[in-house]
Amino acid sequence: MLIVKKTEHLEGKVNAPPSKSYTHRAVIGASLAEGVSKIKYPLWGEDCLASVRGCESLGAKVKLDKDVWFIEGGNFKTPDDVINVGNSGTTLRILTSISSLIPKGYAILTGDSSIRKRPMQPLLDALKQININAFSSKLNGTAPIIVESGKINGNVVKIRGDISSQFITSLLMLLPFNKEDSEIILTTPLKSKPYIDVTIDILDKFGIKVDETEKGFLVYGNQRYRPIDYIIEGDYSSSSYIIAAGILINSHIEIYNLFKDSKQGDKAIIEIVKDMGADIKVKKDCVIVEGEYNLRGIDVDIKDIPDLLPTIAVLACFAEGKTEIYNGEHVRYKETDRIKACYTELKKMGANIKEKEDGLIIEGVKKLKGARLNTYNDHRLVMAFTVAGLKAEGESIIEGEEAVKVSFPNFIEVMKSLGANIEVC
Numbered sequence: 001m002l003i004v005k006k007t008e009h010l011e012g013k014v015n016a017p018p019s020k021s022y023t024h025r026a027v028i029g030a031s032l033a034e035g036v037s038k039i040k041y042p043l044w045g046e047d048c049l050a051s052v053r054g055c056e057s058l059g060a061k062v063k064l065d066k067d068v069w070f071i072e073g074g075n076f077k078t079p080d081d082v083i084n085v086g087n088s089g090t091t092l093r094i095l096t097s098i099s100s101l102i103p104k105g106y107a108i109l110t111g112d113s114s115i116r117k118r119p120m121q122p123l124l125d126a127l128k129q130i131n132i133n134a135f136s137s138k139l140n141g142t143a144p145i146i147v148e149s150g151k152i153n154g155n156v157v158k159i160r161g162d163i164s165s166q167f168i169t170s171l172l173m174l175l176p177f178n179k180e181d182s183e184i185i186l187t188t189p190l191k192s193k194p195y196i197d198v199t200i201d202i203l204d205k206f207g208i209k210v211d212e213t214e215k216g217f218l219v220y221g222n223q224r225y226r227p228i229d230y231i232i233e234g235d236y237s238s239s240s241y242i243i244a245a246g247i248l249i250n251s252h253i254e255i256y257n258l259f260k261d262s263k264q265g266d267k268a269i270i271e272i273v274k275d276m277g278a279d280i281k282v283k284k285d286c287v288i289v290e291g292e293y294n295l296r297g298i299d300v301d302i303k304d305i306p307d308l309l310p311t312i313a314v315l316a317c318f319a320e321g322k323t324e325i326y327n328g329e330h331v332r333y334k335e336t337d338r339i340k341a342c343y344t345e346l347k348k349m350g351a352n353i354k355e356k357e358d359g360l361i362i363e364g365v366k367k368l369k370g371a372r373l374n375t376y377n378d379h380r381l382v383m384a385f386t387v388a389g390l391k392a393e394g395e396s397i398i399e400g401e402e403a404v405k406v407s408f409p410n411f412i413e414v415m416k417s418l419g420a421n422i423e424v425c
């Protein structure tokens with residue numbers, strides 16, 4: 001657990017951790033390409049390592065040096081054992097489709113107790129429409145998932161877009177292997193769309209062409225992934241905790257490796273905090289925060305940026321007036337139900353917070369008191385609640401800090417290097 005105490009000043013220059021979403025896609029795409037790809041500055045987080053190990057089980061040859069991962073793809077095999085994706089939804093979703101490329105037999109994908117509750121049925125139903133047999137071993141739409149080796153047959157896939165964009169990313173990465181062009185038709189409005197933009201961005205680097213259409217996406221048939229030399233950019237979702245801490249506390253923080261023209265949806269954190277009144281500066285590859293700022297509450301549509309909900313909820317507690325976070329039904333399907341968790345835990349600190357089906361309403365109280373907080377083994381809750389603890393009066397206990405290994409393994413060291421009063425017990 002962490003003991004987090006009120007901190008009066010934060011200062012320093014740090015590098016944003018590498019993007020989790022780009023690292024996953026680079027690793028899996030490289031495993032689909034004949035030849036060796038070099039992935040520079042990858043994220044050494046447990047989720048991304050789950051993708052590496054999963055791809056290895058499916059036949060990729062992997063050599064991991066500190067700053068470069070070498071991945072030789074194009075050689076699929078039937079896994080020797082079940083694939084354990086740990087806590088990583090991205091790995092489970094993308095590798096489910098990709099596993100159908102094994103030459104014979106079955107691949108079995110499973111993970112921790114959280115992953116075994118996350119929705120999979122829309123993807124399984126979609127795969128069936130193109131003759132790929134993938135099913136839940138419990139027949140209830142959750143992992144373990146069993147995927148049979150198979151050839152794509154069919155060229156139209158209808159799928160809902162409001163549960164997880166990862167289903168669509170998964171299809172976009174498999175369908176280039178279809179011999180004909182394929183159409184993905186969305187049967188509901190799409191949520192988390194920027195993650196699909198990230199997929200399309202990196203697919204383009206692998207030489208794979210996809211078009212957006214009025215109804216969804218068009219994936220050209222008979223394409224081949226070619227190997228890439230690729231540098232992973234910094235992660236805006238992970239950086240949102242550093243930004244939030246700098247905003248709430250007297251600070252001078254420079255965060256490098258964050259690009260203004262990034263495709264990551266969570267770069268929206270910049271505009272959100274500006275709307276709340278934080279006059280942070282954005283350079284071409286760096287964000288400068290000179291807190292503290294007086295914040296005002298705002299309304300935030302979380303549809304495309306679900307991972308920012310805990311960060312915004314914490315900021316809203318310290319703002320003047322009301323913040324409403326809406327359009328976030330899908331935030332309940334993450335590592336844990338993050339709407340309920342933020343409601344339950346921030347209330348323990350004295351927040352004036354209401355839970356709605358699709359989000360939260362927070363009336364800023366400007367002061368929170370330290371408390372003992374459950375993080376439900378969810379990395380984003382550990383990081384967001386740590387930020388709340390740094391601003392709250394007195395001392396907070398944050399349980400389950402090991403979860404940060406999933407997406408930001410050196411979160412605690414980075415925060416301590418900036419002067420955060422955090423002790424690991």
Ligand SMILES: O=C(O)C1=C[C@@H](OP(=O)(O)O)[C@@H](O)[C@H](O)C1
Pocket residue numbers: 020021090163164165166169191192195306307330
């Ligand atoms: O594709 C991705 O890299 C991700 C997509 C998002 O999930 P949903 O599409 O399920 O909202 C996001 O929450 C997750 O952290 C990463």
Ligand SMILES: C=C(OP(=O)(O)O)C(=O)O
Pocket residue numbers: 047087088089090091307334335380407
């Ligand atoms: C939901 C997340 O990731 P995943 O879906 O890959 O588990 C996350 O990182 O917040």
